[in-house]
Amino acid sequence: MTSETVDVRARTPVAPDGRLGAAPLHPGLSDPAYVRRRDAIAALAEGHEVGAPSPPVAYTEREHETWRQVHAALTAAQQDTVCRAVLRARDTAPIPADHVPQHAEVGDRLHELTGFRFTLAGGLVPDERFLGSMARGYFHAVQYVRHPAMPLYTPEPDVVHDVFGHGTHLSAPWFADLYRLVGAAASRVSSEDALDLISRVYWFTLEYGVAFERRRVKAYGAALLSSYGELGQLHRADIRPWAVERVVNTPYVAAGYQPVLYAVRSLDHVADVLHDFLDEFDEGTRDRLGLPTHDERGAVT
Numbered sequence: 001m002t003s004e005t006v007d008v009r010a011r012t013p014v015a016p017d018g019r020l021g022a023a024p025l026h027p028g029l030s031d032p033a034y035v036r037r038r039d040a041i042a043a044l045a046e047g048h049e050v051g052a053p054s055p056p057v058a059y060t061e062r063e064h065e066t067w068r069q070v071h072a073a074l075t076a077a078q079q080d081t082v083c084r085a086v087l088r089a090r091d092t093a094p095i096p097a098d099h100v101p102q103h104a105e106v107g108d109r110l111h112e113l114t115g116f117r118f119t120l121a122g123g124l125v126p127d128e129r130f131l132g133s134m135a136r137g138y139f140h141a142v143q144y145v146r147h148p149a150m151p152l153y154t155p156e157p158d159v160v161h162d163v164f165g166h167g168t169h170l171s172a173p174w175f176a177d178l179y180r181l182v183g184a185a186a187s188r189v190s191s192e193d194a195l196d197l198i199s200r201v202y203w204f205t206l207e208y209g210v211a212f213e214r215r216r217v218k219a220y221g222a223a224l225l226s227s228y229g230e231l232g233q234l235h236r237a238d239i240r241p242w243a244v245e246r247v248v249n250t251p252y253v254a255a256g257y258q259p260v261l262y263a264v265r266s267l268d269h270v271a272d273v274l275h276d277f278l279d280e281f282d283e284g285t286r287d288r289l290g291l292p293t294h295d296e297r298g299a300v301t
């Protein structure tokens with residue numbers, strides 16, 4: 001992130017197997033009709049106020065078919081690669097098998113379960129707005145669907161990512177508590193340095209977190225839950241023990257497969273470490289803990 005969404009045309013080409021720059025352009029990048037459709041859906045978010053209803057999208061049959069293909073593949077892939085508690089959350093989540101759900105459909109169910117709703121994003125969402133809205137129970141989500149020619153891979157987060165990943169999380173009260181925790185911490189600060197520290201912690205937990213379960217590495221991060229390819233490649237990732245001082249020193253690129261993942265001992269441990277770090281987080285945390293500052297490129301300074 002915390003660029004939750006990015007300009008599809010600005011992304012580095014990434015192969016489905018994770019090799020940066022080694023792939024031909026993603027079909028979505030060279031299909032003007034797709035880009036127009038994607039941009040038209042994204043444009044619905046212009047001027048959108050957090051908490052206002054998302055305008056409904058008249059999805060095409062082709063988009064519904066892409067959803068159905070991904071739904072079938074992800075549901076199968078998650079079975080052996082995702083933490084059990086997350087699978088239980090998924091079973092209560094608003095993830096229909098046969099159609100792309102509208103934000104209202106997802107939000108109404110999430111609200112029943114945890115008080116969260118989706119709020120509309122159309123592209124890059126600044127950290128302050130993206131993270132801060134979580135404190136008030138709103139998660140920024142997009143509405144466009146990935147390109148149909150490559151349904152199991154997308155170069156940018158799409159509605160599949162937001163529903164399968166964050167929709168699953170926000171169906172479980174204990175996950176929703178962590179989103180609110182991140183949001184509350186972000187709401188107490190305004191500097192880029194402080195928001196960047198929070199975004200790195202968020203990235204290596206709620207987006208790309210993994211946990212040990214019966215001595216095996218299982219996914220719980222939303223980006224992994226919604227990525228068929230990455231679930232199949234978990235064994236190839238460089239898995240390191242999760243620690244605040246490690247993740248805040250690890251810049252990330254919100255593109256392609258993440259080469260390094262940080263594993264917690266258990267999902268209970270995720271909650272413990274996030275509360276330890278974020279409960280009292282403020283502008284003074286960086287100095288008190290001796291954490292690094294970051295220049296504009298995200299490099300540690």
Ligand SMILES: [Fe+2]
Binds near residue numbers: 004165166207222223
């Ligand atoms: Fe995400």
